[in-house]
Amino acid sequence: MRNPVAALLLGILIGVGGLYFVLPYDAAAVLAGRGTAPATAVETEPGAERTGAGETLRRVMRRGFLQCGVSQGLAGFSSPDERGRWSGIDVDYCRAIAAAIFGDGEKVRFRPLSAKDRFTALQSGEVDILSRNTTWTMSRDTQLGFDFAGVIYYDGQAFMVRKSSGITKAEQLAGATICTQTGTTTELNLADYFRGRGLDYRVLSFEKNDEAISAYDQGRCDGYTTDASGLYAERLKMQHPADNIVLPEIISKEPLGPVIRQGDPQWADIARWTLSALLNAEELGITSENIEEMRESENPLVRRLLGAEGSYGASVGLRPDWVIDIVRAVGNYGEIFERNVGVDTPLGIERGLNALWTDGGVMYAPPIR
Amino acid sequence: MSAIDMMGPPQKSGSVLGWLRRNLFSSIGNTVLTLVAAYLLWLTVPPLLNFAIFDAVWTGETREACLGEGKGACWPLVWANFGQFIYGRYPESEIWRVNIVFALGFIALVPMLIPSAPAKRFNVIFLLVVYPLIALVLLAGDRPGLPPVPTSEWGGLLVTLVVAVTGIxxxxxxxxxxxxxxxxxxxxxxxxxxxxxxxxxxxxLVTVLFMASVMLPLFLPEGLSPDNLLRCLVGVALFSSAYMAEVVRGGLQAIPAGQYEAARAAGLSYWQTMGLVVLPQALRHVIPGIVNTFIGLFKDTTLVLIVGIFDVLGQVRAQLSDPTWTVPQGALTGYLFAGIVFWIFCFGMSQYSSFMERRLNAGRGR
Known part of the structure; x- marks a missing residue:
């Protein structure tokens, strides 16, 4: 009977070993008789005792960090750099919320989500906020149980053509072959555009964007279409980026914005007013560089925004200097834009529609007062 | 008359020409096949070598180094992101922990591949029991002197190996x-x-991972949501054990009933019969099948990408979106690198499997 016992022991050892191997660190810590780190941090978090805090905010504070759903890699919006640090507009927005809640823009963990499971992840509470270049449409807003916090980037579908083709307007694409990615609204918008104008066209769809862009680059198509921000990113993958131009026509509206679950108005307020604070900060000329001087400002608008007057932070369950922390962490909206997609980055996108309303764009945030 | 008598005398392996004639051009059909194969190789191999080696860019600091006409693979992209491909977003100051885990595993694995190395039994126990514990403590941390590293920051080859080794x-x-x-x-x-x-x-497997990662939190009470990587590991382990069970069952069925009966007649209990007589023979029969499942499992780890965990391939794809390294040949280079990494591990496993087969079948080989 020695052998079966030995076999059983070995089996148990293997099982226990395997189990230990797969246990997450916090469970292992619990087994080892230690509490988890975030639990002890709760008491020291500012505002944690506030009773007005909604369910989501309470949960985020208890956890000690924000869970933010981002893309699995989209240049300028959310992509990891060679040191593993996420950067992009969507990423910086999440850092802004983390700064507003904790006073520390790094208290956020990014959860890369595919286009398919992004909504399920938000519904199931895997992420607190979805900041993943998601177009604000009525069906998404009304039928999925979500709210949109606003628009962080006005995108729209556009065309790219070779300069040598002499095409300068989308109407001249009649009879052309267009490369695009299949299974997205891009294809639908394309059909709508040409059908609505009674123009003839041929479409060449590819499963992957990389295939579509290389087909265009090899001259199999006369034009390539996707969202304008994507066109600039894809252009970097071409042999001769400068030989291609983006046509001025925008054939669909793609307002991208952060998404939150319905049913927690306070959390929706935090998401919405964080975005508004970023825009208001730009409008008032508050940047990450001059934030310390701005604290001394006599301008009542600045004083309200930075918490010197009124109690706007407390009304959403946050600290009075929440905006100061936001601007310190990520800067204002303009800084975020220029840092991630602006003309000095490889993407080189102009502000265009995304300029402030005072500069000819449509970025217009309700005032904080 | 036996088969030996019917065979002609063995041909002498003479000149290169003779070898060619005998092996490649022995008939019209074979000649055609040889020419077609040679043509296909000519079409595919030189361009691949040109892209990967001769025309490739080997050094450079920025994406500009890889831009330009007629340039092949952009290896600087791989060098720059190498840390990401291997460790994911594991904090840089803690990477020594991953290195120790890799090194320990390697040191413990090598003696297992050398038949004459001593202390096999202790080595097995170390690899299967002690090593996973050390790896868990080192990788996850949250111990004195080891700050915790949440699994959401693991990535690259580290995740691939953790998922594959656990599954195996x-x-x-x-x-x-x-x-x-x-x-x-x-x-x-x-x-x-x-x-x-x-x-x-x-x-x-995609469904299993998706359910485990996204649907499970809907059913579980709030606060009781296990780590995302852990859910994947459990899913992968259960999934692959079902496949393994069928492979092993195939081996069990190849054992003649006489073996069971003889073992029982000799007074062995059920577990003794299985452990001493049946399983050693059955498992030897199905080594190719077992390793096949392991290799399949190793490659299936790429599916964890859909639940937001970056394995090697996922990490490569994520890094490709970094605008500071976006180049025309970026995707091809990245996939080539991922392919090489996977090939090294899978080829290693299959070589070990054929080595084991030869060793265990020494008595019955032909």
Whole structure:
């Protein structure tokens, strides 16, 4: 009977070993008789005792960090750099919320989500906020149980053509072959555009964007279409980026914005007013560089925004200097834009529609007062 | 008349020409096949070598180094992101922990590949029991002197190996138990084993991972949501153990009934029969099948990408979106690198498997 016992022991050892191997660190810590780190941090978090805090905010504070759903890699919006640090507009927005809640823009963990499971992840509470270049449409807003916090980037579908083709307007694409990615609204918008104008066209769809862009680059198509921000990113993958131009026509509206679950108005307020604070900060000329001087400002608008007057932070369950922390962490909206997609980055996108309303764009945030 | 008498005298392996004639141009059909194969190789191999080696850019600091006409693979992209491909977002100051885990595993694995190395038994126990514990403590941390590193920051080759090794280590014993259960004479155990195996074999791994990662939190009470990587590991382990069970069962069926009967007649109990007589023979028969499952499992780890965990391939794809390194040949270079990494591991496993086969079948080879 020695052998079966030995076999059983070995089996148990293997099982226990395997189990230990797969246990997450916090469970292992619990087994080892230690509490988890975030639990002890709760008491020291500012505002944690506030009773007005909604369910989501309470949960985020208890956890000690924000869970933010981002893309699995989209240049300028959310992509990891060679040191593993996420950067992009969507990423910086999440850092802004983390700064507003904790006073520390790094208290956020990014959860890369595919286009398919992004909504399920938000519904199931895997992420607190979805900041993943998601177009604000009525069906998404009304039928999925979500709210949109606003628009962080006005995108729209556009065309790219070779300069040598002499095409300068989308109407001249009649009879052309267009490369695009299949299974997205891009294809639908394309059909709508040409059908609505009674123009003839041929479409060449590819499963992957990389295939579509290389087909265009090899001259199999006369034009390539996707969202304008994507066109600039894809252009970097071409042999001769400068030989291609983006046509001025925008054939669909793609307002991208952060998404939150319905049913927690306070959390929706935090998401919405964080975005508004970023825009208001730009409008008032508050940047990450001059934030310390701005604290001394006599301008009542600045004083309200930075918490010197009124109690706007407390009304959403946050600290009075929440905006100061936001601007310190990520800067204002303009800084975020220029840092991630602006003309000095490889993407080189102009502000265009995304300029402030005072500069000819449509970025217009309700005032904080 | 025996077969030996009917064969002609062995041809002398003479000149290169003779070898060519005999092996490549022995008939019209073979000649055509040889020419077609040579043409296909000519079409594919030189461009690949040109891209990967001769025209490739080997050094450079920025993406500009890879831009320009006629340039092949952009290896600086791989060098720059190498840390990401191997460790993911594991904090840089803590990477020594991952290195120790890799090194320990390598040091413990090498003696297992050398038949004459001593202390095999201790080595096995170390690899299967002690090593995973050390790896867990080192990788996850949250111990004195080891700050915690959440699994959401693991990535790259680290995740690939963690998922694959866990799947392999768990699926073999679990698969053997399930295979024995399915052939058990006890109806309840047999039914349970069949249900388990058929359930896990019947659903795609993608579904399992998606359910585990996204749907599970909907059913569980709030606060009781296990780590995302852990959920994947459990899913992968259960999934692969169902496949393993069927491979092992195939081996069990190849054992003649006489072996069971003889063992029982010699007074061996059920576990002795299985452990001493049947399984050693059965497992030897199915080494190719077992390693096949391991290799399949290793490559299936790429599916964890859909639940937001970046394995090597996922990490490569994520880094490709970094605008500071976006180049025309970026995708090809990245996939080439991922392919090389996977090939090294899978080829290693298959070589080890054929080595084991030769060793264990020494008595019956032909």
């Amino acid at each position: 280590v768990v699926s073999l014993p679990l698969g053997i138990v399930l295979a024995l259960g399915r052939r058990s004479s006890m109806p309840a155990i047999r039914m349970l084993s069949i249900i388990f195996i058929e359930f896990w074999r019947g659903v795609p």
